[in-house]
Amino acid sequence: MNRQRNRFRIRRGERPADGKSRVSDESAASRRQPGDKASPAAWTRWRRLMCTVPIFIILIGLLVFVSNATAMPWNNEPTGQTLSTLSADTGVTFDNPGGVHLAKRGEYEVSERSVWFDAKRPSTGEIQRTHVIIREPVGVSGKLPGMVFMHGAGYGSAVDSFVDMAYDLSSAGFVTAVLDKPVWSTNDITRDYTGSAAVYDEVIRMLRGLDNVDDREVGIYATSESTWVSSYLLDMDKDIAFQVLLSPMVFTPRQAIGFLAAQDFALVGAHDGYQSIVRRVFNIDFALFGVTLPDVHTLKPSAYSIPTLVAYGSKDVMTAQVEGVEAIVDMALRAGNHDVSIRGYPVANHVLRLGDESETGTPFADQYAADVVDWAVGTAKGLRQTSERVGGVNLYQSIAVPKDLKANRGLTVYGLLLHVFMVFMMVLSLVIAVVALVVKIRAMIRRTGPALGFSHGFGNQLLTLTVTTVATLALFGAGLGQVIMGVVKIAWGGAPPEKPGLMYWSWPVIQVVCTVVVWAWSRVLARLIEVASLRGVIRFPPRKGAIGDVMTGRDPVLASTRLGRVLFWVTAVTMLSVLLMFAFWGLFVY
Known part of the structure; x- marks a missing residue:
């Protein structure tokens, strides 16, 4: 009986009861109609x-x-640009016929105190509780010059930033202020430069309001990224007395960081193919995502209209030193400012340190700290500089700044x-x-x-x-x-x-x-x-x-x-x- 049922299923093209097919489906050939080609x-x-x-x-x-x-397209020419200094000596000296006392680094004991304030972001009203450390020389009477420190990239705080340089300046008679970097809810690609400039100016006004500070002699110490912020700050506050620019970026972020990436890709030995990735990345239209920071333009005469000290390290692989100096001097002359000093330090990195910047406790290069103190003291006294304006090691730049980069x-x-x-x-x-x-x-x-x-x-x-x-x-x-x-x-x-x-x-x-x-x-x-x-x-x-x-x-x-x-x-x-x-x-x- 079961055999008869299975035979019936097979004739119908069905699967047997045991689940195993004993006869395949009809082939395509068997279904071919008369007249079909083979x-x-x-x-x-x-x-x-x-x-x-x-x-x-x-x-x-x-x-x-x-x-x-x-x-x-990306034009790296001219390559291997150099700028020769006028003297290998980085020291800064002044004509001092009146015998004005010029304090040296380490001359005074230093005291420090903390101040807290609410840093308000002008564009949104967002508040960042901000710590300020004020350092002052001990036992010095009269009105003293002041210096406010401005952070580079990252999230620097008052506690762990500029400690040695602020102490050195205060030990030479300056009242210094280091604050938490104003970042609010921004990140590295959405920084608010105008808002940051307003906060730094608030701290400058805080120093000017102190009884022992000469409100006409308060300057700024800006490093790396903050040299973009300082351009906005000098537009806001025409009474800033002088500035120290450490490894200034000078050009737009798109151009400056594009230069950085292209140069560093070459330095590490990356294949040209990987270097071409940089060109595509830095032609991205970031404004499409609401990010306008890459194209902010801060290279203008007002940014270099006051006495300026510019310092670079020979191992700095992040800044275009030759074209940067040329642009700074050009802007300063347009603003009628002839008081610009350039210093190049051997074996120094982007923040003028010796060795790996990621390691704590790395010292400054050579006489950098002493040179900054001497320049700031003499400049605050209104003396005429007698040392060469361009000193130290020759500046070098491997490739040209990609100024044709655009969104x-x-x-x-x-x-x-x-x-x-x-x-x-x-x-x-x-x-x-x-x-x-x-x-x-x-x-x-x-x-x-x-x-x-x-x-x-x-x-x-x-x-x-x-x-x-x-x-x-x-x-x-x-x-x-x-x-x-x-x-x-x-x-x-x-x-x-x-x-x-x-x-x-x-x-x-x-x-x-x-x-x-x-x-x-x-x-x-x-x-x-x-x-x-x-x-x-x-x-x-x-x-x-x-x-x-x-x-x-x-x-x-x-x-x-x-x-x-x-x-x-x-x-x-x-x-x-x-x-x-x-x-x-x-x-x-x-």
């Missing part, structure tokens, strides 16, 4: 090559076009959409891959047959190409990460690596692997075309029932299951987006 034979190797090559040319051509379309909105929009799409597709691919893995494991446990049903080796090819592309992406990230770590190291005063290693050889390796991956994908697509043609799908007119057979999985081109087909195409589009991302950053510029 199935074509499998392609020869030559025909496959003739299909693969045009696909490869189209794909590689698209990627090369994207790489060249997103490339930004490129088209590039920004394309790059943003591409990267968002790539991340979305990678997440989607990961989700589908996890689902496919669960289905496959369940099918293996239940022994129900293939879970994804890939045919013609497409499953293995998909896995191999995906692993290769993701590994290439990881190599790209590792190479770029090593470049960034190397840049950070030399920015803190460390030495560049003797052998660049990964940051150099990874770029050409990635280029070769990407080209091979594009060729492999071209072969896969050509194979798809071949199988589809053999199934009668892409001929005209299509074989009767061919499209239905492919869609239902009865006669698959790619996979017999819908999950397999979805996994393949989603993963393929994801890998294409990764290749387009590589192209965006210049991997296909040969």
